[in-house]
Amino acid sequence: MSASDNLIPVIVSKVVEVNSIIKRFEFKHINGDALPAFSGGAHIVVEMIDGATKRKNAYSLMSSPFKLGQYAISVRREDDGRGGSKFMHEKVVPGMEMKISAPVNLFALDLRAKKHLMIAGGIGITPFMAQMTQATELGLPFELHYAARSASQAAYMGSLKAQFGDAVACYCADIGDRLNLEALLSDQPLGTHVYVCGPKGMIEAVVQTATNLGWPAAHIHFEHFLSPPMGKAFSVHLAKAGIDIDVGPEQSLLEAIEASGTPVNCLCRAGACGQCETQIVACDGDITHNDHWLEDDQRASKKFIMPCVSRFSGKRLELDL
Amino acid sequence: MTIQFRNETFRNDFTYANSPGNIPRFPFPFPEDEYMYSTNVEPHHATRVGSPFEHGFDVDEHYVAEMKDRALVLADDPGRCQALPHMETAGWDFVELVMVSKARDYPDLFELTMEGDQWHWINKPLQIDDKFTFGDASTLPCHPMEYIGRQVQGDHAILDQRDGNLWLDAGIITAQADWSLDFDVGMNFFEWHAPVPLAHELGVFQRALKFLLSLPQGQPSRRLNWTLTVNPRLDTSPENYPKWGPDKLSVTPDNIGEKIHLRVELQTFWRxxxxxAILFPIRTYLMAMNEVVTQPKWGRRLHRVIRDLRPELVEYKGLSRYHPMLVEWLSKYDDGAPTSPGIFPD
Amino acid sequence: MSESLIEERFLSRLTDGPLAIAPGLAHYFVADASGAECIIRVAQSAPKGFIEKVHILYVPTPGENALITALYALGAKQFEHVPTIDEAIIKLGDWLSDAKMGSQLYLAGTEGLIGKAVAKGEECGLDHTAVQCEQRGSLARRVQCVHCKTMIENVTTQPTKCPSCDLLLLVRDHYSRRLAAFQGVCINAEDPSEVVEIKEVFK
Structure with a gap:
């Protein structure tokens, strides 16, 4: 069972060019019904039918959790990606019918927090937009620190500043504004939770700095934006199903398994949630582990793989599916 | 179908009983002739018209009486309903889920009108007609969890999800099989299950937790759990153990068929x-041994299950005092014939 | 359940071990009785500069002054001693209300002190994983009578009698951090005439 089993038919109600690299897409239920309620930090999986290719990418919901007439996501164009964002930018237009999953939240606010400290890098701003709306409505104290390469690439920076005022601090690298993490994380009241979403380096810096300062892991929350890496095509044998499947260069192993009709649990499709952890029956070759889930000894054992992001090269890979 | 609500009690004179038409819809918990712990979770889809699995929140002939019993327990011990401060949003989620489900599934009994956040709720069996603002607790007489918890059969725990675990941070628990909300509130999944024998060793809780953490919205799940209770008593809390514990001494070979009840929990899980958070309804169904054995398949199977139960479980479920007597009594209903698979009667 | 003395798996209990320095901006130590020795041990093996980030709260055994002197001599940023555990917990709450993220809490001493300090820490937003405990001195337990909700301090026997409702309680290995107490459930509820031997086990 997984969240993408029960897809919701939607219609693209609006496409907005936010800046040269980011577009916002708005969806309404095809029947005009309200979409499912959600909490700030939740994502949806968007199914993209691109000719014969079916891709599924996860995007954070940025719209208000209190307005369910429509959902909004923002997509950054990745020209050297495997084509999902390019498809969204080039092919998706208002009036188009698409399918999305119900929202799943792997990056929820800890509602016990005495303060919510949000740190965003670039397109990582999107989950915080829903969270700030939620926090404002529920009266929860929060602060956003938003870093980007330049003001022109920093989506929504101006409107967030206008809407939330002093609760938002912005840092644009091109004019030499840098976020001093150590100073920020050294001066937070007990009971603060920190949330970070952005590039890998930023997440690592926040987690490492907070940990070094003595923050408990339970107070550090992060969400990786990892789309499945591309690679060479490979074949896999599914032992229980008794079939061989081919994984294309731009396709993830998970997508190939799904396309064969074999069920796999999954939530994040980004190597973080652990749901798609699959046992390897036989492996003659090398696995490129791209996930954040498996332990080092599990990787070394060649007994486990996360099909949503990891790939294989070699003679034979047999999975317990 | 209009339900005839029974006027009955779960204490003192114990007038609770299942009407003959209600017996076959009992959620008999044993799909096979032997029992062992397992997570045995399945999707909580609508199954079998007339069964307790037909609707998300089953309403049966005991509804009104159960809600009266809950009110008595809460009047006596308000600590049976507790929510940590961060759980109010979850309480509203619970309100919405129950009201929307019941109004859709039992339109002759419940009505819900929503205009934005202005809601109008009519509960005909309990004669409630309230208007309130969704999300504004000051427009309800009490915490949203308590408000709806007094109108839905079964105990309800609400589990906050954080840090890769589930936390028992709210609940309205008046019909429990021997655990204390007041003591356990705030505990994580492993902490509040600490007293359960065997299951930790079997890895049952690790698997169950992993499953629950990934529970998707709109795809609830269910499992059945069971024990035996002397008299049709809903409130078998540890708080009141001195009141119900002595009941066990009252069991004799002559009254065992009416005294001992199969107590089944239909546990469901909703994101x-x-x-x-996760809503965890624990809906209790009670049926006297005399009623169980009216279904020959259930009589045969229950005998086999109880006879072969592992000693640790006999202890844990508190059956030691009357276990041999019950096996002897049930043996009269087991002719050794094979039983058909599944839980439903033949 | 309680008719038997099943050895329950102890999963609801806080963990216990020798205190060790964790990374942190501020280090709060709370101890009673011989728990002071744990603080002294940690401080003496600490790197330079550590003691300047240390705050110590101590509940001495009445009449015992040597450990107070020894703790004072450590030269911590802040040191106070108070006569009772409950006063120490109130003081700890005051300190933590001004504390920052990156604070570590170290507890050394009796069950009663440790349990209450952990609960106070959580109330102030300090995650229980930022708390270390080292049990010293009495193993006497704090027990909540599940029937009348009385908190019974310094329980050393199994079973134990509830001073409020008079029921004979089995002290279960089931622990609530929030209440800082073990659970006590009537041991002979099914047959009150049953005589149960009382043994001293939590010393």
């Missing part, structure tokens, strides 16, 4: 959308 709540606004709080990201």
């Amino acid at each position: 709540l959308p606004r709080s990201n």
